[in-house]
């Protein structure tokens with residue numbers, strides 16, 4: 638298998654994130670200064686971008702954590718709510734949070750410190766680059782992507798993180814029998830994630846055929862059009878959802894394959910916003926064959 642499924646070099650590919658300010662202030666600045674040593678992975682860079690990865694460098698998880706233990710990677714860890722919770726619940730596992738947003742990582746450091754966790758490391762990297770070269774093949778027990786940026790506009794769909802090339806990268810880093818867990822609150826992204834994973838020979842759906850037809854959250858969204866409403870709140874400029882109801886009204890999702898809510902995931906502020914807006918949550922779980 639190719640270790641680099643996309644023919645273009647990384648800087649030339651559309652990335653799944655917007656460069657937000659990485660200036661730290663207040664407690665987060667202090668946290669970075671005081672806590673980053675030993676917790677923030679020092680990643681050699683391949684370009685000026687502070688999220689790039691030198692493709693010749695590999696992360697040595699055993700050395701980084703000072704022990705060998707099953708490695709769980711969360712991509713797009715945001716403010717660190719999920720990874721800190723999961724690490725506290727699973728002291729026998731090592732957790733690596735990959736995030737491009739430095740203030741989010743600083744907040745994660747604060748959480749790690751508050752809970753006295755020794756089994757979390759964080760890295761400021763473009764996860765797609767990290768999975769292609771930095772993370773060793775077959776070295777990861779679980780890979781999580783919860784509520785990735787939805788990139789609603791059709792012309793932006795190429796920026797979505799979870800697509801065919803990402804599934805191949807996930808297959809590269811996961812050990813045989815390892816799990817890929819995905820969650821989103823947007824139906825068309827959920828359908829895209831499922832399509833990408835289902836066609837890959839590297840993965841099998843842990844819940845194949847489950848919640849199909851009327852039971853499928855996709856069918857329910859298509860029937861209700863709830864995504865159009867966005868909880869009745871005004872749409873913010875440039876952020877309006879591309880509703881799917883009008884495209885799929887009356888259709889039934891015959892495929893299913895939706896996982897139950899992953900019990901290892903704490904309710905983050907992102908998921909709460911989706912619940913408040915009345916949106917469905919789509920969970921998917923795959924095993925690396």
Ligand SMILES: C[S@@+](CC[C@H](N)C(=O)[O-])C[C@H]1O[C@@H](n2cnc3c(N)ncnc32)[C@H](O)[C@@H]1O
Nearest residue numbers: 653654713715736737738763764783784905907
């Ligand atoms: C919508 S937020 C969700 C955060 C968190 N998972 C949650 O559920 O609260 C998506 C996050 O993914 C991060 N992100 C987007 N593309 C990324 C990439 N290529 N590598 C690492 N992080 C990325 C963004 O900076 C953002 O913090």
